[in-house]
Amino acid sequence: METVPQIGQIVKVLRGKGEGEYAVVIGIIDARTVLIADGGKRRFDRPKKKNVLHLELQPFISPEVAGSMSETGRVTNAKLRYAIQKYMQAKGE
Template sequence: MSVIEAKKPELGQIVKILKGRDDGKIAVIIGIVDGRFVSIADGDKRKFDQPKKKNLLHLELQEWISSEVVDSIRESGRVTNGKLRYAVSKFIEASQSNA
């Protein structure tokens, strides 16, 4: 079992896209389809209303989970694109300051 398979995806978790057109970009998990697929959005190119369904094998799960996104999805079933952009920018800011 690989490291990626050992981790379970969670709502609001930040991911790095490894395969496809958006290779190298950062997004947020906004839905879990099944054990193999999740829905992701970044609030900019990929909006909440049109999320991308991605295979977990094509994503690198990060340790960072956005509490704002999780709270918003649990309360209303939705999250604003602004909150998604904010979560992505905070993650990028934190990862750059750690490097």
């Protein structure tokens, strides 16, 4: 299933050190590469560059993160943690 990641979208990391963890897309570099952060270990000011093939896009886009990014071009780490937490609760994990 080929989908395009969007700012504020929750992703699950499939490859690499953070495998199995959730993060939020905070930047799109090109068709294959995105920037992700989780507000915890991986903060907004030091996002991780990831190949989208190594991510599982979740069917959830955080309106808080997307709104903040489009208004100011940045988002707080607390907001990233909140978005992931909210998604996990909605999913029942």
